[in-house]
Amino acid sequence: MSRFFSSIFMVCLLTAMTLVISLPASAGQSVAKDAAPAEEMEEMTMEEAPVIKDTDVSIYGRFWPRVTYKDADGGSTDITDALSRAGIKANTRITDTLTAVLHGEWDVDIEANGDFGDARLAYVGLKGAYLGFVGIGKQWDPYYNIVAEVTDIFYHRASPFGYDNEGPFRSNNLVRYANRMGNLSIDAGMQVNGSPENNAGDKGFFRTNADASSDSDDVDAASVGLSYSAGPLYLGASYLRQNKDDDDLKRNMFGVSASLNATENLYLAVTYQYIQEDPDMGPEINPYTLDVVGSISFSGGIKALAGFFSYDDDVDGTNSKQKLGGNFTLVKELHPSTDVFVEWLIVDPEEGETENTISLGFRYDFDVAIF
Secondary structure, eight states, X not given: OOHHHHHHHHHHHHHHHHHHHHHHHHHHHHHHHTOOOHHHHHHHHHHSOXXXXXXXXXXXXXXXXXXXXXXXGGOEEEEXXXXXXXXXXXXXXXXXXXXXXXXXXXXEETTTTSEEEEEEEEEEEEEETTTEEEEEEEEEOXXXXXXXXXXXXXXXXXXXXXXXXXXXXXXXXXXXXXXXETTEEEEEEEEESOOSOOSGGGOSTTGGGTTOOOOOSSEEEEEEEEEEEETTEEEEEEEEEEEETTXXXXXXXXXXXXXXXXXXXXXXXXXXXXXXXXXXXXXXXXXXXXXXXXXXXXXXXXXXXXXXXXXXXXXXXXXOOEEEEEEEEEEEEEETTEEEEEEEEEEEESSSOOEEEEEEEEEEEEEEEOO
16 A cells, blocks of 8 residues: 555544544434433433443654764765654453453654655554453564563664664564563564565564565464563563575574663663574574663753664674664653654774764654543
8 A cells, every 4th residue: 555545544544533433422412402301311311321431542643853964975964753653542441351452553754755654563452451462463573572672762763773783673464472470471472474574664574685575374483582570670581483485594583681770760771682594595694782771860851861782793703794883862851742852873883984873853742542
């Protein structure tokens, strides 16, 4: 579906929802005009069962435009986007312990024409108080949830910067299960008949072979992760297995993470992953990534974010290409919904010149219940 039809679909969807929501109110006003005498109305009201609202619907969004200067290739300045998005959520209470969940989210391409772009999320699931959550559709990958989310704190679309080179973010055609049992949490997923472009912005599964296709009717990828949370401490570990038929490339990904709210204002986190790639032709590749981040809050709504990252593709352990870098972000909160920020990213590849990127921009969030 083209971006034009995607935009029309979203407008029609929201318009239809608005009409559906407004109809009961209009109907109620019509009944009131033709109502019976007050005594009859009171008697009817007493006989009617109370109406219980069992569905909540909300629309939300985050607009994240930036002005960015990059000193590479003689320098350039452009309007960029830190992954702006808009979405809709719905929850329907089926029983006291079971809820149906709907979630759809789409890119807003501010750096292009401001159109609705690719789908980021699109799934339906069931959430039980004791049995956990199960969903089908495009979702945040369990591997990301366990090992990368804790270091994804920056105002940049490539965060976490080391993990971004290899790890998945959102995956389509995914069946996911998640549950929390005391301090322990489990998150697992199975991707069936997925395509290589299963993540927004060509991130994720098979990103190094994005032009290939998969005709498999079997499981294309599967992951499972466990995490432990106790007070300010978080520990996580996850394993992801990816299969690809066309080039017979198989990948095993192992990731670990940890975070600590050291004080009320100081946050520290780390993500490390090791990948085994076994291509049909060519040398074995064993990349690894490291992200170490921290944030500290000051009075007046000011927050500083800093991080170090490393990526090494480790080709045969001899001809590896390394990339090191760091990021510093300074945020001023104007309102809980609005920030202004400046961000400096430095990337130092083993081959080539060091690149500096400086961005200045806004973050504006909204979340409105419409039913």
